[in-house]
Amino acid sequence: MTAPTATLLPVATARQTRARLRAALRGERPALWAALAMLVLDSALTLAGPLAIGRITQAVADHRGAGALTGPVLLLTVAAVAGALTGWAATVLLARAVLTVTGRLREDALAAALALPVDTVEAGGTGDLVSRVSGDAERVSEAASGAVGDFAAAALTILVTLAGLAALDWRFALAGLIAVPLQAHTLRWYLRTSRPLYAAGRSADGRRASALLGAFTALPTLRALRLAPGRQAEVAQTSAEAMAYEFGATRAATRFYGRLNIAEFTGLSAILLVAWALVRSGHADIGAATTAALFFVGLFDPVNTLLGTFDSVQQATAALARIAGLTLNGPDKERSSAPGAVRPGEGIVVRDLRHRYGDHGPDVLRGIGLDIAPGQRLAVVGTTGSGKSTLASLIAGTRTPYAGGVTLDGVPTDQLAQRSGESARRIVLVTQEHHLFPGTVADNLRLAGRAASAPDVEAALAAVGAADWVAALPEGADTVVGRGGTRLTARQVQQLALARVLLLDPEVVVLDEATAEAGSDTARTLDRAALALTEGRTAVVVAHRLSQAATADVVVVMADGRVVERGHPDELRAAGGVYARLWESWTRGGDRTHHRG
Missing domain, CATH: 3.40.50.300 (P-loop containing nucleotide triphosphate hydrolases)
Known part of the structure; x- marks a missing residue:
């Protein structure tokens, strides 16, 4: 891959990016804490389904009458209604907080872009600037409106489910934890592999946008001087570079989810083996074993969501660093430099x-x-x-x-x-x-x-x-x-x-x-x-x-x-x-x- 010909606009460090995010979060923490409380309740209510099915299974195994189904059915009904209410409340609270924060980030990015010196924009290319206030801002907005809620809900569901497994029998929880080292290793590998891919990919996208805008702006001149093939080759080269990073990120994501499937198979196998042993020894009944197995199967989606959101978070983090980079030369920096007292009338x-x-x-x-x-x-x-x-x-x-x-x-x-x-x-x-x-x-x-x-x-x-x-x-x-x-x-x-x-x-x-x-x-x-x-x-x-x-x-x-x-x-x-x-x-x-x- 060829080196960029333009001096791109600066990209913020991790510390500078966190500082910009903290500034955007000001005043929204109460809404976030309230949303978190609703998510905790919603996650606890998801355990009602496996518990009800476990009780029904045990009732069938004990040859009990139809009256034994009343409690499980009532539990499912109450949990469904309460879950709908808590899910709605969490969504509304998160939307209010997240949309405000992303709106603030967009405004900051646009204000910083408008304040950039002309020399800085010309050196980095207009396309790089446009990609930051459009594509990068959109990437952060999408991740914030989707990944934040998904990550929090998935994490809380995992914690509550592990607590439920431990409440059934500590050995169920221990069996479920067998998958954690595999998942942690997979996540570590993925973060190490994808982080530079996404950072470089966003920069490549900026170079592609710059080449496209430059070609469109100069189109009449390129046609008049018969220079279109050369500029087309430059656009094709920057597009190929950007696509190469996208393909690399896709390959890494495919391997990531494949390894997660192996971890899920390992964990479920351990749960079933422990369930078989506990039921055979009389330390657990069939209903508890069924509930434990369903608890762990119910973890598949939250675990995949939790780890999968790192993909969105990685992309959003790279995009946020590019947006925050605009402010390194923007109005905040200039205001802090204290140019000195105004001397009226000096001209x-x-x-x-x-x-x-x-x-x-x-x-x-x-x-x-x-x-x-x-x-x-x-x-x-x-x-x-x-x-x-x-x-x-x-x-x-x-x-x-x-x-x-x-x-x-x-x-x-x-x-x-x-x-x-x-x-x-x-x-x-x-x-x-x-x-x-x-x-x-x-x-x-x-x-x-x-x-x-x-x-x-x-x-x-x-x-x-x-x-x-x-x-x-x-x-x-x-x-x-x-x-x-x-x-x-x-x-x-x-x-x-x-x-x-x-x-x-x-x-x-x-x-x-x-x-x-x-x-x-x-x-x-x-x-x-x-x-x-x-x-x-x-x-x-x-x-x-x-x-x-x-x-x-x-x-x-x-x-x-x-x-x-x-x-x-x-x-x-x-x-x-x-x-x-x-x-x-x-x-x-x-x-x-x-x-x-």
Whole structure:
């Protein structure tokens, strides 16, 4: 099997996984203890069947009349009714506790995934992240909703049944215990064999998902360049690797259950031999022997369930470790790092900022230093590849710098981006990649502010110049858009994205070519929308058109990862430097909207 090409996201240790599980269990222990009590009663009631059959058998052997059946039948009836009630109560209590815990784990996983730095996600592959918040979360949920109750019920049934055997005669219990060493040895072998299989299998599944998502995302390019066969081979290789682990786990499980059958045969043979000896010597009657044999046969399913749930537990444990691994770089870790006291009014400070992609890649930013005062509008211009977008993502905190740092009022912006609540909304990055969510226009805007009223939505649409075309829709802001609804143009989607940010109302807005759009009329509309968005806010604008830089308070010109010029746009035009040459080239161009600033 080949080694993975991507640096997968971290996997939590056993200790870290237990800590995450304990945190998810907070407040649910009373319900779990109550469920355990109901399971104990339910397990004790399962002994009623063998006891009743043993009494009936003894009555037949003694040639007693039909009246001897009244007691056993009444016992079965009462036990059935009581067992139904206790089983129902245990199921309800377990469901309430388990569903709450699994829901909490899912929420933690999603929150941690959303807080991961972009560099971390890109290094590990999007597929690995998706497999954790979907497949792994589902594996934990299934095990928790099924295996937890099954394990507890089976374990309690085994203990109660062994106590019942001992109550009949201690030699019955001793005979039944003969199977335990075989079962323990089988379980130990299985755990030792399956644990690494499941852990590696979940990682292989993450690599398969990453390869599939990468292929689907790049499908048009792969077809255009005739690269589909090569990518298909990569997908096939990762799929074969994942299937190899699944086949290995299946083979181990088959051998596991085969060995358990041998242990059951050995234990039942011992029970029957002891029963024969005790009945022959007069130390036990036929009814007791029958009850003992039925007790032990009744252990087959609980023992198989108990040991079989280790299979689900093993898979769920591996999945839980991957989910908990997300939080190693998530909001909990960042909150605990105590970045320092907020210094209001300091604005954005960039100090000796350096960045590279990958541990051994070249520097794409080289010692950038900037001071952006509160309320100031900074425009970043430069040719393609100069480092503008990388600078924007680092200022917004969606990436962690390789060296140096970016702070907002003294707090590192990458830590702000990984927090939850209001502090995470202090600074927002808007790129040219805008997503239209299924739903109405108003739904798309209220993603940024659930409490936004209809007037709030209307005001945001008006501010970005979208009020007229939204009003012209069949149902106005309540019109369903996107897939399955009214199709919108690229400009309209961009305007909704900007209006969404207005409802979010951040202190700082970073626009990374967020209004890049061909066509002069559209360009002017989006430029006005961007101005409305940045009004009264600290703003960093990566300019797609130099007209966006003309209204800035300060312009910085980048080249080869460095700031080569900075100043007011009028001053830079008069200075005759790089910005002046860019401006002259742009103003003389036949189509200004296609010149990248």
